[in-house]
Amino acid sequence: MSTLKLSKTAEKSKDPGVQIGDLIMLKLPSGEIKGIKLENTIINIGKVGSFHANELIGHPYGLSYEIKEKKLFILPTRSVEEVEDTDATNELINDGEFVQPLTADEILALRKTGAHASEIIKKQIEQHANYSLKTEYSKDKYRKRKEAKYAKFFTTIEPTLFNVCEYWFLKDQSRIRDLRMDSLSQVLNLGNIRPGGRYLAVDEVSGLLVAGILERLGGEGKLITICNSDSPPAYPILDYMNFESAISSSLTSLNWATAEEDYLPVLPPSQLPDDELKSERQKSRLNKRKAISDILNDTREELFAGEFDSLIVCSEYDPYSIIDRLSPYLAGSASVVVHSPYSQILVELQAKLRNLPEYLSPSITETWLRRYQVLPGRTHPMMAMSGSGGFVLHAIKMRVDFMTYAVNLAQVLQI
Template identity: 60%
Template structure:
């Protein structure tokens, strides 16, 4: 899917604040975006602007901040060992700083004033000075950076904000699900998503408007996925691709009500009555068509991220998958997927059910300061992956056995690849030193006991 890198009116935009936090806001026309202590501005100022720019807020207006130039750090002998931090090193009090802020002094001037009055600033290393400036800028500057709501950024936003809303689905685990499930344009997939639509958005992005996606949910009306509102998908990516059924209508034993567009009394009461009956008939026909599409099967994959028992979900939807279709189940708990794997191993229709766990660790990559980030997430959940195989029916199995039996007992039949192997009897042999010249015995010299396989013809 080709991503639009320009902000449009009505889009949902992610804003990175100086503190590093991400805020999501919808840019309605002639509306005001409030960023709390970082100020407020008119939403129209961001329309038709590219993503990735940094803006400074000043009296409800925004100005683009040019990117900083790369500066080479100078070698210095300064260390932090002689620094004795305390209130005495910074004579500028909090009340004086608040007075400067209310008087309209720019954040850079406040930071410069703090640096000039800092008693131990010259004793800091260049790295410590840089960290000090960034910490003060995050505290006093009124700026933000627009972040494009890609799947990666949206998943990161929800994982930090409220990861239980997406069942703890981390971005690296989500990418593994798409790869294991072989999500691609033109594919037909079934998705069970209780992760606020994160899984649905990932499959839709892979389809790119070409394919079919049916979601199974537990609500009567089409589910309102919060994540989809942030992805800014155009209608052509969802209208003809995405459809949803609830668990009741996805049951073959369920009998939907057949509605008619004709009035029961022979005439329409009003034009609104006619429109209402027509809409009900259209919805009823769409439900019948969608059920037929699901029951016809031959889907290319099944993705599950649900709070319900995954085994019951697979038993319900597995018959609708085609041959070699991929099954990917996500769960934040290992016990759930391990129990599922033990059950699927007993079913010959599931090929190689395996469990995987991803590990993600961020690194700070700066000149002379490359190291792993000390705080990170403990885990990204667990995945179970399997491939559907068509099991041989009893009639096909009997036919193959009969064909093999006739070929084996008929001497004039042509040779077949399958043949009987001689029986193998495992015998225990205790070698002696006198048998050292024998080849088999020489291989066993130095051992107390060795095993030799002896073939015996029938």
């Protein structure tokens, strides 16, 4: 039994912004992103510092703050500065030379006095034997490297689908089965997810796919997921989206047993014979059971009634077995979209589907994404890039029952 009602996050005011109870992502000077559940307490982010959560409440997401004596100061938008071209080269700079007389202990001592990052960096620059020999680009890089080490600022990251997906992709690509930001948005577009639509999904990517579909439904329409456990599925990534309950209420779940038409789910009785005594506690337990079994039955009915707009699969199970089970519930012209980190899985699937008249033009694409550094005079692709965002198969569900419909039987008979 796995009918799901997500835990309701607190209703938000009209003005979006950081709220107590939100799961917020903070970007640190090192580039690292931390996810923190915001309680009404002191928040400690390691060597960057600590502050009281209150200070963020009501602020829009996306601001940068500097921590100074446990207080937050909003930083102004920073612009990229031109770096001057000089004649300097690294001709006279050799590796392994002793260039920095300032010891680690001395720097630590400086930091303990509460010295500002810029003061420490300034000191290091002053003491650096070869700093003046460096090119301006090299100086810029040196300062940034030091800043990432000593600066005490952070940025709150808006919980958009892109940001949440990127966070998880960098943190643990395998938990989202390589569903990179570009692949995810392709999957959602190919699935034609729109407010008011009705969708089927199988999500073994920690809830990332469900998060994407729910965000696009925006509380209008329906999503049924089929999961592999008898308890409601754990979609941990949903928490990062900080959805209002109106948005997450579009989702209900079945499992592979309760999604079978012939199967009669075993439910504890939700009614007792009238003559038995009912305490208040008993009554409330019975009501709860009834609510759960009602949702389950409604969800089953809705699934079996069919005519869903698309089926989206990001699963560890054989995709053909999933499509074969759920395809009867798809409307004619619906999309079937399958993402997999492995090309072989989709190649085998494509080979099967293309022989079946129910699936029009199953096709596979690999996604490719490259990021660039765009600094004045230093624009180039990043030296490291993500190797794969997985593969996507897309097909269109055809109605085989109406295949000869427009032969126009009446006319054929007359002829």
